[in-house]
Amino acid sequence: MGQGGESRRVHARDEELGAAVARAQDGDEAAFAVAYRIVQPGLLGYVRGLVGDDAEDVTSDAWLEIARDLGRFKGDGAGFRGWTATIARHRALDHLRRRRVRPRPVTLEQDVLELPGPHSTHDQALESISTEQALALIRSLPRDQAEAVLLRVVVGLEGPAAARVLGKRPGAVRTAAYRGLKRLARRLGAAGVTDEDRRALGQSK
Numbered sequence: 001m002g003q004g005g006e007s008r009r010v011h012a013r014d015e016e017l018g019a020a021v022a023r024a025q026d027g028d029e030a031a032f033a034v035a036y037r038i039v040q041p042g043l044l045g046y047v048r049g050l051v052g053d054d055a056e057d058v059t060s061d062a063w064l065e066i067a068r069d070l071g072r073f074k075g076d077g078a079g080f081r082g083w084t085a086t087i088a089r090h091r092a093l094d095h096l097r098r099r100r101v102r103p104r105p106v107t108l109e110q111d112v113l114e115l116p117g118p119h120s121t122h123d124q125a126l127e128s129i130s131t132e133q134a135l136a137l138i139r140s141l142p143r144d145q146a147e148a149v150l151l152r153v154v155v156g157l158e159g160p161a162a163a164r165v166l167g168k169r170p171g172a173v174r175t176a177a178y179r180g181l182k183r184l185a186r187r188l189g190a191a192g193v194t195d196e197d198r199r200a201l202g203q204s205k
Helices: 003-025 029-072 077-099 121-128 131-139 143-155 159-166 170-189 195-200
Strands: none
Touching (some): 077 143, 131 170
């Protein structure tokens, strides 16, 4: 699928999410389940990148807060993804403070790598390699770059939305994501990827 088709698919998914959230705010439990199914894979991947094996428990705590405060949310589908990512990040950081450990950059699973989202050629190249390679490459990024890449590729947030989640300026988050993806692209070139992968990154042999 071309990038235009991918963008249309993401837009349609956000429309479905926004409609489900609106119905859930009116008390439709089935609609809340739809919103959960759309958001949960990316949210879990993002939290797993921060807390590792405790992601399931932390994400469950985040969903309890999301359900409790759902009536206070105002926005569309994309806004809901950003709002839930903010809540999940707060719960993850609280968890890490309790454990008194530093956040680990990221851990991704294959189903997370295959999530629909806005893709650049760097993102597409990342998805073309194995999960093991992706884990090793992304884990090596500085934390700010790793988290920016997570929010862009896994959660699917645009720059301003990612910036709100991280409490940073959009320009700083865009720069971190760009540098992280560029660094991944360079490392892909050194990791034995195929000529096709290099072409996807706009690199020549």
